[in-house]
Amino acid sequence: MIAALLGALQIAAASPALVVRDGQHTVRVPLVASANGPLLRVESLASMLQIAVHHDSSSYYTISVNGARLQVSTGVSVVRVGSDVRPLASAPVMAAGHLLVPLQLVSEIFPHVVPNTRWDADKGQLVLFTSLGDASNGLVQQAGAPAPSTRTVATRTEHPLPPIPPKRAGRRLVIVDAGHGGVDNGMTGPIGDGPKIREKDITLAVALKLGKRLRAHGIDVVYTRTTDTLIALDDRGRIANRAGGDLFISVHVNAANPNWKDPGAARGFETYFLAEAHTEDARRVEQMENESMRFEGGPAAVDKDDPLGFILSDMKQNEHLRESSELAETIQDHLAEMHPGPNRGVKQAGFRVLVTAYMPAVLVEIGFGTNPREAAFLSSPAKQNAIADAIAAGAMEYLQGYERRVAGAGAAATGPTP
Ligand SMILES: [Zn+2]
Numbered sequence: 001m002i003a004a005l006l007g008a009l010q011i012a013a014a015s016p017a018l019v020v021r022d023g024q025h026t027v028r029v030p031l032v033a034s035a036n037g038p039l040l041r042v043e044s045l046a047s048m049l050q051i052a053v054h055h056d057s058s059s060y061y062t063i064s065v066n067g068a069r070l071q072v073s074t075g076v077s078v079v080r081v082g083s084d085v086r087p088l089a090s091a092p093v094m095a096a097g098h099l100l101v102p103l104q105l106v107s108e109i110f111p112h113v114v115p116n117t118r119w120d121a122d123k124g125q126l127v128l129f130t131s132l133g134d135a136s137n138g139l140v141q142q143a144g145a146p147a148p149s150t151r152t153v154a155t156r157t158e159h160p161l162p163p164i165p166p167k168r169a170g171r172r173l174v175i176v177d178a179g180h181g182g183v184d185n186g187m188t189g190p191i192g193d194g195p196k197i198r199e200k201d202i203t204l205a206v207a208l209k210l211g212k213r214l215r216a217h218g219i220d221v222v223y224t225r226t227t228d229t230l231i232a233l234d235d236r237g238r239i240a241n242r243a244g245g246d247l248f249i250s251v252h253v254n255a256a257n258p259n260w261k262d263p264g265a266a267r268g269f270e271t272y273f274l275a276e277a278h279t280e281d282a283r284r285v286e287q288m289e290n291e292s293m294r295f296e297g298g299p300a301a302v303d304k305d306d307p308l309g310f311i312l313s314d315m316k317q318n319e320h321l322r323e324s325s326e327l328a329e330t331i332q333d334h335l336a337e338m339h340p341g342p343n344r345g346v347k348q349a350g351f352r353v354l355v356t357a358y359m360p361a362v363l364v365e366i367g368f369g370t371n372p373r374e375a376a377f378l379s380s381p382a383k384q385n386a387i388a389d390a391i392a393a394g395a396m397e398y399l400q401g402y403e404r405r406v407a408g409a410g411a412a413a414t415g416p417t418p
Contacts, residue, residue, distance in 0.1 A: 018103060020048045022128040032100060036090030039100040048128060053099050061099055065114045081113045111183055115296060118230050129232055167244045172399055173220040175245035178207035179252040182230030184295040187255035187369050191264035194372030195379045199253040202378050207251050209388035217396055232296045237356025247395060248361035250353050256370040257284055267371045270344035271332040272363040273324035274354040286349035323360035331364060331394030338386050341367055341374055364391060
């Protein structure tokens with residue numbers, strides 16, 4: 001958090017503008033120097049974000065950004081988002097009828113609470129995703145204006161996701177998804193002594209090794225991320241769909257429920273496929289992994305989930321349920337051959353990241369980062385290689401079985417009608 005703030009300030013010192021970019025546009029938003037660090041006019045973001053400032057009363061203002069509501073008060077160095085209060089680098093001020101806020105509000109707070117935003121700490125830029133169906137117009141209400149003046153913000157419908165190579169004919173394509181990333185560390189552990197781990201680092205290391213193994217087997221691979229960045233859960237599925245993946249494999253590290261009798265003792269590996277969570281424990285993991293949405297836009301982003309969209313995508317995904325459970329079984333079997341922890345089995349849960357991938361999709365919890373022994377196991381590059389080998393072997397076995405089933409079905413279709 002401190003590093004991000006320093007980064008923002010350095011960028012501000014080097015250049016009097018904040019760069020905001022999406023897949024198509026880059027806009028430079030002027031910064032105003034102050035004794036307490038760089039400030040910016042809220043409305044200056046309106047060409048890129050759906051943003052509006054509302055003067056509530058006396059010193060109180062509400063900033064609406066992409067559906068999130070941030071409440072500030074001039075002269076007070078905090079921002080309130082729902083019931084959450086976060087510190088600001090300096091207090092917002094009114095100048096010539098414009099609300100000025102610290103750059104840190106954009107660099108540090110936005111990525112946590114405003115949907116479809118991410119802070120690129122390396123470049124010191126605000127990066128915007130465009131979510132599906134986010135084509136409505138934004139209204140900008142000028143603070144302090146005699147009558148509320150409105151302005152339409154340009155509609156943006158492009159998809160600023162990374163370019164995806166065209167699918168090669170006759171080649172199987174596996175989407176490899178490293179869980180979490182960027183501001184979303186995932187779980188951290190272990191409980192007690194042992195190497196300190198962050199889930200996002202372990203998942204990235206294993207995902208990159210898994211992709212390498214699959215490529216060695218002649219499989220094409222698309223990663224949802226290859227660096228320490230936050231990719232929205234829905235965008236992971238969209239990347240998979242746009243790439244035309246045959247399989248989707250999401251890698252995660254498990255965490256014990258702190259209310260368990262001896263949480264540090266929990267160990268083992270499990271593989272999930274999409275369905276309603278069937279057990280209390282599956283619900284725990286589902287809730288934990290879906291928590292990432294918090295980093296994509298807070299509770300508001302979860303609330304505005306379109307139930308119809310969910311049902312439709314659920315129906316599409318249902319076609320793949322049997323295949324997904326098959327894939328989960330083969331991966332779990334191969335992990336059982338090398339993993340020192342107990343085999344916790346194949347389970348079902350409603351993972352958001354799996355809902356949006358319209359292909360056989362599984363989520364692998366490769367061990368408990370809360371357990372000191374498994375934290376050491378998961379952070380060893382040799383063990384990461386072995387885990388990647390096992391998952392790759394499971395995926396290969398599944399794909400071979402799938403080819404056989406497809407060939408069998410093809411033969412049946414061309415044979416005599418029963
Ligand atoms: Zn996770």
